[in-house]
Amino acid sequence: xxxxxxxxxxxxxxxxxxxxxxxxxxxxxxxxxxxxxxxxxxxxxxxxxxxxxxxxxxxxxxxxxxxxxxxxxxxxxxxxxxxxxxxxxxxxxxxxxxxxxxxxxxxxxxxxxxxxxxxxxxxxxxxxxxxxxxxxxxxxxxxxxxxxxxxxxxxxxxxxxxxxxxxxxxxxxxxxxxxxxxxxxxxxxxxxxxxxxxxxxxxxxxxxxxxxxxxxxxxxxxxxxxxxxxxxxxxxxxxxxxxxxxxxxx
Amino acid sequence: xxxxxxxxxxxxxxxxxxxxxxxxxxxxxxxxxxxxxxxxxxxxxxxxxxxxxxxxxxxxxxxxxxxxxxxxxxxxxxxxxxxxxxxxxxxxxxxxxxxxxxxxxxxxxxxxxxxxxxxxxxxxxxxxxxxxxxxxxxxxxxxxxxxxxxxxxxxxxxxxxxxxxxxxxxxxxxxxxxxxxxxxxxxxxxxxxxxxxxxxxxxxxxxxxxxxxxxxxxxxxxxxxxxxxxxxxxxxxxxxxxxxxxxxxxxxxxxxxxxxxxxxxxxxxxxxxxxxxxxxxxxxxxxxxxxxxxxxxxxxxxxxxxxxxxxxxxxxxxxxxxxxxxxxxxxxxxxxxxxxxxxxxxxxxxxxxxxxxxxxxxxxxxxxxxxxxxxxxxxxx
Numbered sequence: 001x002x003x004x005x006x007x008x009x010x011x012x013x014x015x016x017x018x019x020x021x022x023x024x025x026x027x028x029x030x031x032x033x034x035x036x037x038x039x040x041x042x043x044x045x046x047x048x049x050x051x052x053x054x055x056x057x058x059x060x061x062x063x064x065x066x067x068x069x070x071x072x073x074x075x076x077x078x079x080x081x082x083x084x085x086x087x088x089x090x091x092x093x094x095x096x097x098x099x100x101x102x103x104x105x106x107x108x109x110x111x112x113x114x115x116x117x118x119x120x121x122x123x124x125x126x127x128x129x130x131x132x133x134x135x136x137x138x139x140x141x142x143x144x145x146x147x148x149x150x151x152x153x154x155x156x157x158x159x160x161x162x163x164x165x166x167x168x169x170x171x172x173x174x175x176x177x178x179x180x181x182x183x184x185x186x187x188x189x190x191x192x193x194x195x196x197x198x199x200x201x202x203x204x205x206x207x208x209x210x211x212x213x214x215x216x217x218x219x220x221x222x223x224x225x226x227x228x229x230x231x232x233x234x235x236x237x238x239x240x241x242x243x244x245x246x247x248x249x250x
Numbered sequence: 251x252x253x254x255x256x257x258x259x260x261x262x263x264x265x266x267x268x269x270x271x272x273x274x275x276x277x278x279x280x281x282x283x284x285x286x287x288x289x290x291x292x293x294x295x296x297x298x299x300x301x302x303x304x305x306x307x308x309x310x311x312x313x314x315x316x317x318x319x320x321x322x323x324x325x326x327x328x329x330x331x332x333x334x335x336x337x338x339x340x341x342x343x344x345x346x347x348x349x350x351x352x353x354x355x356x357x358x359x360x361x362x363x364x365x366x367x368x369x370x371x372x373x374x375x376x377x378x379x380x381x382x383x384x385x386x387x388x389x390x391x392x393x394x395x396x397x398x399x400x401x402x403x404x405x406x407x408x409x410x411x412x413x414x415x416x417x418x419x420x421x422x423x424x425x426x427x428x429x430x431x432x433x434x435x436x437x438x439x440x441x442x443x444x445x446x447x448x449x450x451x452x453x454x455x456x457x458x459x460x461x462x463x464x465x466x467x468x469x470x471x472x473x474x475x476x477x478x479x480x481x482x483x484x485x486x487x488x489x490x491x492x493x494x495x496x497x498x499x500x501x502x503x504x505x506x507x508x509x510x511x512x513x514x515x516x517x518x519x520x521x522x523x524x525x526x527x528x529x530x531x532x533x534x535x536x537x538x539x540x541x542x543x544x545x546x547x548x549x550x551x552x553x554x555x556x557x558x559x560x561x562x563x564x565x566x567x568x569x570x571x572x573x574x575x576x577x578x579x580x581x582x583x584x585x586x587x588x589x590x591x592x593x594x595x596x597x598x599x600x601x602x603x604x605x606x607x608x609x610x611x612x613x614x615x616x617x618x619x620x621x622x623x624x625x626x627x628x629x630x631x
Contacts, residue, residue, distance in 0.1 A: 093600065099587070142601070
């Protein structure tokens with residue numbers, strides 16, 4: 001089992017948001033977590049990534065059989081966990097290539113593999129950039145600084161491509177994207193999708209799932225998963241709206 | 251006489267030797283004597299003086315320094331005239347510098363563009379006080395890059411002065427890098443005089459010194475000139491770094507930019523005091539000033555005071571200062587990409603300083619600084 005979330009209760013500022021969440025993800029699977037605003041989608045992403053502001057009240061998260069919650073955010077990342085941010089952070093003065101090379105080499109170090117020097121890495125990065133149709137001019141620019149919404153999201157997927165995570169959580173990656181950008185991002189994710197990794201798509205809208213077709217759909221409401229099904233569940237949700245599941249949950 | 255000897259500074263004997271063995275022109279000797287008398291009367295500045303409120307130089311004053319014997323120069327009339335324009339009464343350091351000055355001259359001939367940078371380098375030595383005094387004349391229409399660097403691996407005392415004359419339509423890029431040891435004492439002053447239509451682009455990097463102070467005074471003397479007076483101080487441990495700057499718009503239609511950044515770790519302490527004067531007839535002035543500080547520790551402290559004094563309405567001026575810490579969301583973002591916390595903090599710190607470092611157009615120096623900044627905090631955190 002790649003990821004196993006058992007009866008997870010978590011929150012922020014003393015407020016419980018996740019109220020007993022269960023989730024199981026195997027390698028090779030794409031899971032969509034859908035839900036209305038305030039249902040706990042972002043909290044789940046942040047807790048899995050290890051954001052210091054969120055606290056776990058009870059429950060368990062096993063990643064490849066080990067206790068994920070024991071690990072610091074950077075240890076989680078080096079172990080193969082990746083979260084694409086809903087709002088990617090701007091890091092002035094730090095170039096994309098510098099940042100990505102450091103991150104890549106930290107992971108290689110962790111795996112006991114050889115690190116890349118700047119020239120070697122540049123070649124590697126150029127190859128990866130094709131996946132999201134990214135102009136190499138971006139490499140020299142500061143991380144996300146002055147990027148449009150679409151560019152930021154593409155940059156997140158580029159980072160995913162570079163770091164080759166075993167488990168990727170894409171937090172509202174479709175938000176703020178026009179249809180062309182959405183297509184590029186989705187195609188990037190589809191290219192990276194493989195039998196060796198698992199992907200969790202956290203999204204409010206069904207739109208993204210037209211491009212990245214999930215194996216499973218989970219509907220989150222008030223901190224719990226209230227409905228599960230295949231890709232057809234997303235379409236049903238789109239037609240009937242979230243009130244339908246909320247009512248069904250009661 | 252006996253009473254005077256008791257009060258004499260540790261520099262008096264070396265000063266007498268210098269004068270006795272000197273074959274310098276009388277006018278130059280007179281400048282030295284005048285300055286030394288000023289120093290003997292006033293001594294090193296004390297914290298009672300407003301400009302020295304936050305900087306205690308007692309540790310410098312109480313050491314028994316030996317003076318590196320200066321090379322006296324045969325001198326020329328013009329040199330004495332230029333040295334005579336140096337404001338030795340600025341403080342005890344500048345007076346002592348003029349008295350014991352080891353003078354050298356850099357002259358960039360008119361209408362000449364130098365393709366190689368000019369390098370002046372000074373190395374401090376244990377228990378020795380050195381008094382470099384460089385007069386830089388960028389003649390009309392010339393273009394050059396000047397690299398001024400200070401190193402030391404010991405408890406040394408460097409008291410340096412650089413006078414710069416950027417003549418009409420000259421263009422001078424000036425990198426000043428001070429990376430002396432953390433036990434060294436450093437005082438330096440840069441006086442710049444700007445001619446008509448001249449361009450001066452300065453970047454000062456201050457990394458070293460137990461106590462270091464850099465005084466800057468830049469004066470526009472004719473219209474249509476532009477100056478950048480930027481810098482970075484990056485200190486840790488118990489280092490103390492002080493920058494006092496005066497940018498003086500005395501004539502119309504000149505532009506000045508000042509961007510100083512500070513990174514402070516541990517119990518280090520920095521002072522930034524930047525005055526920009528826009529005099530009565532200096533219409534059309536554009537003056538921008540900013541001082542941003544990053545505190546990496548709760549025990550670090552910075553006292554920053556950007557000041558604009560404007561005596562003309564037809565000007566464009568802005569100034570500001572900030573003191574902050576690393577952004578938690580930026581840190582978390584880097585952590586989620588697998589960077590260990592120390593590296594993530596270093597990288598963000600580098601990002602803060604990058605804007606200044608990147609101004610250094612000489613790849614060798616820039617790479618060295620990149621490295622120094624990126625790895626500086628690694629052992630501390």
